[in-house]
Structures are given as structure tokens and as C-alpha cells.
Amino acid sequence: MSYLSHADLGGQIGHGPIVQDVAEPLFHHDWERRALAITLAMGATGAWNIDMSRAARETRPNYAAMSYYEIWISALETLLLERGLVSADELAAGRALAPAQTLPRRLAAADVAGALRAGSPTARAATEAACFTVGQRVRMSDQRAAHHTRLPAYARGRHGIVQHVHGKHVFADTHAQGLGEQPQWLYTVVFDGADLWGDGGAPGLQVSVDAWQPYLEAV
Amino acid sequence: MDEPDHEHEHGHGHSELSAMELRVRALESILTQKGYVDPAALDALIDTYQTRVGPRNGARVVARSWVDPEFRDWLRRDATAAIASMGYGGRQGEHMVAVENTPRRHNLVVCTLCSCYPWPVLGLPPTWYKSAPYRSRVVRDPRGVLAEFGLQLPQDLEIRVWDSTAEVRYLVIPQRPAHSEGLEETALAALVTRDSMIGTGVALSPPGGST
Numbered sequence: 077m078s079y080l081s082h083a084d085l086g087g088q089i090g091h092g093p094i095v096q097d098v099a100e101p102l103f104h105h106d107w108e109r110r111a112l113a114i115t116l117a118m119g120a121t122g123a124w125n126i127d128m129s130r131a132a133r134e135t136r137p138n139y140a141a142m143s144y145y146e147i148w149i150s151a152l153e154t155l156l157l158e159r160g161l162v163s164a165d166e167l168a169a170g171r172a173l174a175p176a177q178t179l180p181r182r183l184a185a186a187d188v189a190g191a192l193r194a195g196s197p198t199a200r201a202a203t204e205a206a207c208f209t210v211g212q213r214v215r216m217s218d219q220r221a222a223h224h225t226r227l228p229a230y231a232r233g234r235h236g237i238v239q240h241v242h243g244k245h246v247f248a249d250t251h252a253q254g255l256g257e258q259p260q261w262l263y264t265v266v267f268d269g270a271d272l273w274g275d276g277g278a279p280g281l282q283v284s285v286d287a288w289q290p291y292l293e294a295v
Numbered sequence: 296m297d298e299p300d301h302e303h304e305h306g307h308g309h310s311e312l313s314a315m316e317l318r319v320r321a322l323e324s325i326l327t328q329k330g331y332v333d334p335a336a337l338d339a340l341i342d343t344y345q346t347r348v349g350p351r352n353g354a355r356v357v358a359r360s361w362v363d364p365e366f367r368d369w370l371r372r373d374a375t376a377a378i379a380s381m382g383y384g385g386r387q388g389e390h391m392v393a394v395e396n397t398p399r400r401h402n403l404v405v406c407t408l409c410s411c412y413p414w415p416v417l418g419l420p421p422t423w424y425k426s427a428p429y430r431s432r433v434v435r436d437p438r439g440v441l442a443e444f445g446l447q448l449p450q451d452l453e454i455r456v457w458d459s460t461a462e463v464r465y466l467v468i469p470q471r472p473a474h475s476e477g478l479e480e481t482a483l484a485a486l487v488t489r490d491s492m493i494g495t496g497v498a499l500s501p502p503g504g505s506t
Contacts, residue, residue, distance in 0.1 A: 086407030086458065088431040094423050094443050102345060102419060107319040112344065112419075113337035114323050121331055130409055144410065144425045149319055162325055170321035176329035185335035192343060195385035198462040226460045228407050230434065242390070242463060262461055273435050280453045283434050286461035 079222050082139035083130075087230035087273070104143075111145040115152050120191055122180030124155050127252035131224035198246040200259035207289055208263060212238045214292045216265070216285075224252035227291045231283075234271055235295060239284060240264040247288050260288040344419050352383045353416035353466055354487035357498075358480045360393070361471045371395075374466065378416060388415035388464050394457060395468040396494075401452055402467045403441075403494030405433045406459040413464035417492060424493065434458060444495045467491065469498040 085091070103109045119129060132151035133139070139147060156162040159177075166173050183191060208214055218233030226248045244259040251257055269281025312320075326332045356378055360367040369377040374391040378384060384391075391413060394402040406412065407430045412420040423429050433440045437454045441447070448454070457465045469491040475483060478501060490496030 081408075083408055085427050085431040086405075086434045088427075091427040091431045094426065094428045094432070094440060096423050096444070097421075100421055104422075105313070105316065107313070107316045109341045109345075110319050110323055110337070113340040114319070114326055114332060116340050117332040117336055118326065123331075133409065140427070144422065146315065149315070149322065153322065161331065162322075162329070166325050167321065170317075170324060172325050172328035176331065179331060182331065182333060183336045184333050185339045188336050188339040188343065191386075192340075193385040195387070195389040197389040199390065226408060228458065228460060230407075240392075242461075245390075245461060248461065262463075264463070266455075269435075278436060278438050278454060279450065281437060281456070282453065283456045283458060285458045286463050288461070 079135070079224070081134040081224070082136065083134035084229050086228045108145040111149050111152075115148050117183050118152060118156070120181060120183035123159060123161060125251055126196065127224060127246075127248045128155065128254070130248075131252040134224070199242075200244045200246065200257065202244045202259075202261070206241050206261040206263075208238045208241070208261070208292060208294070210238055210241060213295050214238055214263075214265060215295045216287065217291050217293065221249065223249060225249050225291075227287065228285060230272055231265075231267065231285050231287075234267055236265040236267040236271075236284075238263050239266045242286070245288070247290070249288070249290070260290055262286055262288050263292065265292070344414075348415060349418035350416070350487075350489035350492065351484070352381075352418075353413070353489075353492045354484040355480075356381060356383070356393075356416060356466065357468055357487045357492065358484035360468055361475075361483055362480050370468070378466075383415040385415055387411070388413045390463045391416075391466060392457075392463055393466045393468050394455070396470045396497075398470070399453055401448055401454050401494065402465075403433060403437055403454065403456045404459065404465045404467060405430060405456060407431070407434055408458075408460055411459035411462075411464065413466050416466055417489060421489070441495065444490065446496065467494045469496075472498045472500050475501045 129151060132154050133147050136147055136150050153167060161177055163174060213235060215235050216227060216231045216233060242262040245262040246257040247260045264284050265287050266282050266284040269278055269283060272283060327334050360370050366377060370393045374393040378391050396402055410420055410425040412424060434456050437456055459465060472486055486499040486501060488496050488499060491498045
């Protein structure tokens with residue numbers, strides 16, 4: 077099983093200057109509006125979860141060449157095709173050719189405001205104590221995951237300090253693989269810039285990530 | 296990846312449709328015909344993020360924290376609840392943390408892995424926030440990044456970058472600008488820019504105030 081994310085960009089060199097558009101419109105093209113809406117509406121059906129969406133986006137082979145909403149559309153098509161909710165023939169024809177499948181939910185217009193207001197909280201009840209406490213020194217796993225993960229490569233194997241314990245949260249790694257929520261304790265872990273980047277780090281720099289317990293080991 | 300497609304921007308918008316326009320229309324048609332999505336829900340979703348949710352929400356939160364010490368304490372203890380008390384919350388803001396700039400520390404927010412951003416208080420992220428240059432560089436060379444935003448911070452100022460790698464969303468509380476003592480909450484909110492709540496900017500100086 078190989079899994080390749082093209083989205084883990086932290087610390088990479090060579091991406092050039094930041095292009096700001098002071099008068100940037102919220103959407104650059106009308107299709108971007110529609111892309112946002114169909115992505116959110118399909119997400120609300122329960123056909124997949126947000127971690128599966130992120131996995132689909134970050135594994136698009138041409139990720140780096142696409143604009144953000146192009147990535148969203150490419151990932152949405154992939155998620156639909158993988159589940160047989162839409163066929164390649166239908167995408168080519170631009171219309172439905174086969175009967176629909178039954179999905180857990182359908183987001184009705186009247187429910188949009190309520191669904192957005194509710195969101196999808198990921199905090200879950202804890203039945204056991206957290207392994208790490210605030211102020212404790214920890215080491216991030218140096219394992220390269222063969223699946224979707226939220227441990228950025230730049231923090232792999234690095235030492236940091238637990239700064240906050242957030243409670244248990246849905247574990248993105250298993251949730252993305254269809255292995256369930258498997259809630260894990262979540263921590264904010266802070267690193268010194270020099271520990272991440274050596275002499276290349278800015279003086280006085282600290283960087284934190286939010287890390288689930290399986291990413292961490294005691295030192 | 297931050298380049299929008301320019302192939303059809305030379306006309307006046309009523310020539311042929313771009314490949315992406317056709318592709319997304321086709322997909323929307325299929326999803327609607329199959330009954331997976333409600334077309335009216337799509338319009339409601341677009342309307343929400345186009346007209347109802349944006350950085351003015353966050354600006355009101357920041358202004359209140361500047362004038363109301365009790366609210367500021369609440370924001371420190373439980374930002375999700377404090378922000379919800381002003382009517383903002385939900386999708387992509389389910390678990391909020393407010394991080395305050397001080398004379399000793401400047402905070403910056405990024406999502407190096409995708410584009411996580413506190414939607415209920417800031418709306419949808421700008422293109423640069425989602426772009427490879429910002430995501431790759433800000434965790435390593437924040438001063439270089441801030442310089443491109445026109446911000447030169449003192450060398451002895453600590454810089455703290457928050458990488459949004461889980462479902463916690465961060466809102467930077469910029470420092471209250473000098474000479475703003477007499478202003479009330481609404482006028483203060485007008486000084487709070489989107490970028491100052493991401494950390495790539497600072498709050499504006501009051502109009503007419505000396506700098």
C-alpha cells in the first residue's frame with residue numbers, strides 16, 4: 077500500500093513569494109461558488125467524512141498544478157466514483173444515466189443554516205486519563221504513515237513541549253481510512269524553531285501543531 | 296496551485312464557458328438529477344458564505360475583547376463558548392482557541408496540510424492562505440513572510456506560529472492600537488482587519504490619530 081500526500085508543504089523550499097490580491101473577490105469564477113456548494117452539500121449526505129475528503133484532495137496526482145477549487149472538484153469526482161455514486165460515463169455525458177443510490181441524508185435548503193451552525197464537533201467523552209500533561213517533553217513519531225495523517229513531515233521525530241490538552245477528539249488517521257472515529261487525546265505541542273530548522277530557523281520562533289496521542293512518545 | 300485559471304478572463308464573460316465551468320455544471324446536474332443535492336440548498340450555502348459569514352464577525356469578537364475584560368477572560372478560558380455568545384460558531388469553528396498578541400509575542404496562524412481556517416469568524420480563506428508559498432514558508436521563515444505583508448516586527452519579538460493540524464481553529468487577537476482609548480466597540484471593530492486576525496497584519500490606527 078502506498079499513500080502519497082502532495083499537501084504536506086510545511087518547511088518546503090522553493091515555492092516563491094506569496095501572491096496577495098488586495099481586492100481579491102471571494103470567488104474568482106462562478107464555478108468556484110458552485111464547487112463550494114456541491115462539495116458542502118455532498119459532505120452533508122454522510123457518504124463520506126471530512127477526513128476522507130482531505131485524503132482525496134491531498135492525493136490528487138496533479139495537486140500542485142491545480143487551483144484550490146480545482147482540487148476540490150477533482151477530489152469530489154473521485155469520492156463519488158470510488159463509491160459508485162456517479163459513473164465515469166455520467167461525468168462524460170454530463171447527466172444522470174443510472175438510478176441513484178440511497179444516502180444517509182440529504183441537506184434540504186431549510187436545514188442549511190442549522191447544519192452550518194451545528195457543524196461537526198470532534199470532541200468525544202474520555203473514559204481514561206491522558207498520557208501526557210501540560211509542560212511535559214514529548215517526541216513526535218518518526219514513522220511515515222502509509223495513510224492519511226495530520227502529523228506534518230517537518231515535525232516528525234522532533235522534540236516538543238505539551239502546551240495544552242484538548243480532550244479526546246475523533247482521530248483523523250482512522251476516520252479517513254473508514255476505520256471509525258477511534259477518539260484519541262489531542263494536544264498542542266510546541267517546538268522551538270531551532271529544533272525544527274537548525275540555524276535556518278528565525279530567532280525567537282516557536283511553532284505548534286495539534287497532535288493526537290498516537291503521534292507522541294514520552295522522552 | 297494558487298493560480299486561478301485565466302483562460303477565459305480576456306472576454307467580457309459572455310463568450311464560451313471554460314472547461315472548469317462545464318465540468319462543474321455537469322457534476323452539479325448529475326448530483327441534482329440523482330437527488331443527492333437540493334438545488335435550493337446549494338444557493339443557501341453560497342449565500343451564507345457570500346453575504347452572512349466573514350471577517351466582520353471576528354472583528355466584533357476582537358473589539359469586544361478590547362473593551363470588556365470579563366469577555367476577554369472568557370475568550371481565554373473557552374473561546375468556543377465566548378464566540379458563540381455573539382452568535383458565531385459551527386462549521387470549521389467547532390473548537391476555537393483565541394491567541395492574544397502582546398508586546399512580547401506575535402501570533403500567526405496557518406494550515407500547512409490543507410486550508411483549515413476559522414470560517415464562522417473569518418469566512419472563507421483568501422487564496423494566499425491556501426497557497427503553497429504561505430503554507431510552506433510561514434512555519435520556517437515567518438519574518439520573511441510578514442515582510443511581504445509589509446510588517447516589520449522588532450527582532451526581539453517572539454513569533455509563535457500555530458499550525459492548524461486538527462479540528463482546533465485559531466483566532467489571533469491583535470493588540471489594541473494606540474490612541475484608540477476613546478473609541479467605542481463598533482468603531483474599534485472597524486480597525487480590525489482580516490489579516491490582523493490571521494497574524495499577517497496588525498490592527499489599523501484610528502482615523503485622524505497620530506502614528
